[in-house]
Amino acid sequence: MSETAVNRLYLMQVGDMPEYHIPIVCYLVQTENGKNILIDTGLPETMPAEETDFENGKDVIQQLASIGLTPGDIDMVVSTHYDIDHAGRHAAFTRAEYVVQRAHHQDAVAGNPRFAPLQPEWDQPLERIRLIDGDTELLPGLHLIETSGHVKGHQSVLLRLPKTGLVLLTVDAVNFAEGFTRDVPPDERQPDPEKAQASTLKLLDLAEREQIPLVIFGHDQAQWQNLKQLPEHYD
Template sequence: MIQVGKWRVDIVSGGRFLHDGGVLFGIVPKSIWQNVQPADDQNLVPLAMNCVLARNDTHCVLIDTGHGSKLSPLDRKSHGLFPGWPLLDELSALGVSPEQVDHVVLSHLHWDHSGGATSKVNGAVIPTFPSAQFVVNRQEWADATSGQVERSGGYVSADFLPLEEAGQLRLVDHLEEIVPGIQVLQTGGHTLGHQAVLIESNGKGLIYLGDIGPTSHHIRKLWCTSYDLDLIRTREVKKQLFDFAAQNSYSVIWNHDLDIPISQIALHPKREYLVQTEIL
């Protein structure tokens, strides 16, 4: 737990999985990335799904939900998922029930970020958090629901269409305030409607990077995933976010990093970024 002004921020797990290292690091040669992220004999590396619970006296906000509980055994195997879905148990350990979450902000609608937004109950797929407003970027929603394979092929409709059917969907744009102290930043890059989340209070701040910075190793300027739809945009916005975090001593969340889920960023005199694992 860290305190960001009036916000208590806890990192909670949306699951763990194994993922192809070549996809995770894109154009970076394995001879380089394996020095910081060793892979197994199938080229797989273990990753987290780090979600964020932010609470103050008024609001209980969850950022991303992990993979959820709907996936079939075959899908779980193909994604290399670890057993179970720990998110609800970890929320319960913090004294938070699904009914108490009033906002769920989704960085984007890929299965490992939005799968837990809905659950299957008695054969029906319904929102996991019955009292929550689910916050999705407008462009992201348009692409995910377009029906065009080129745009919607990476999405699972059961993860998000029930949110609209239940009347719990809120579409937002760049720099829109979700609740006082929390706003979304449309980054593009990974998907056209990908959004980061900024939490600020009393001069303190935290940025949930989503897949703009999936692991702390992606602090390197040119390291991006193969899934990024607009590689140049990812590189540009990543630099902007890292500069902003470094200049303001804001913490950042690396949502797929098992070892360093949160850190601060220092700016080297030669303008090379350094990860700081200690939160000051």
Template sequence: MKLYIFELGRFIYPGMPQPLPVPGYLIQTDAGQNILVDTGFPEKFIRHPPAPEPAEMAMRPGEYIVDQLAAIGLTPDDIDILVVSHLDIDHAGNLLPFSKADILLQQQQYAAAKAGHPRFTATQEQWDHPRIRFRLLAGDVKIAEGVELIASSGHVPGHQSVLLHLPHTGPVLLTVDAILNATMTDAATRMVDVSADNDAEARDSTRKLMALAQREEAKLVLFGHDSAQWAGVKKAPDFYS
């Protein structure tokens, strides 16, 4: 099994010394499945980025998810499973190229979007398109040998994280936006995440994920938007195995 980490753009906040990375992930299983986790900003952001509100959403040529996949010899049609952690624009900006994949989303997240949750209107043209058919999940679920999805609400209703077991690296936890950076791993003392939909649930998910990381003896915990950690991780075409 291999884990590739893609650089899909960045958030640039005024006064912040480093931009916050926008990652995506590809898991290649021993059975030959390609599992993509999140799709990054929409391709149009390369030439037509939105106005900063408050952060600039920046994306360079080549950081579009389809281009990132091409750099390791894959096309959207090679993706067997697309895991959508949640429907924010930096995670679900490009669902349509992967309409042939088995697209996995938590039922709670889909219900919130369909009910008109305002933060998901920016990606509605993607998730509400007739070509997109989700397989809706309820809670933690194993999706392949060595790959589990972990329900982790708080940042949004129905957020999901990923636990995988690599043969050489060992267990790896992708918290996605349930834990944004390494300063937020203590559920009791973590700062209030202004982007979180529900702070109490975010703390519960932090507690759950960090307990899972300890129980599984995770060798690598990758946080959602951690500029300090980002500098030291392997990025595609390099990989973890």
């Protein structure tokens, strides 16, 4: 692993799925040289009429404002995928470079109906989108891990913080701690159950190999209640 250039991680809950008590979350990474990197942007400001599962809370822009940041202060948005609860405010960050797996972006552009309702958010000018292929060191201390299955080209994030050490954000590759095991069978609710299972095993291998002390799951309410949330942070 390279020497860290990441020095702070904020966690934000921006909404939930009330029926299931599932938090909707995104993250802010700050670097030693003053860069602000969002990982996902949460729910859209106005939910599509047909979308009844989600409920907005204090959105990402309000939460950033509480620590003195505006959308114009965001240098980069790492887009794990274009689902409505992860890419809902992408268009608000007009100065940011967007980083997304090429396979995922191409799937969305090709007309996958799953992502069509949110197209005005993720369909940004190509000169502002960085398409990547597979596992990538985005910068020292921030690695993107390709974890398809939940959707094509989904990506998780591995961070190295100065004091906390390694932090793995599984995002939707592993939604709950109980699913982070080698014994879970393929989930037939996923678009590609076998790839989803393979991605879980890939992250398990990574966590064991690197002895990662903190793994944060995508929508685990029990875990989330015990994590530091903005304005607190991990460093």
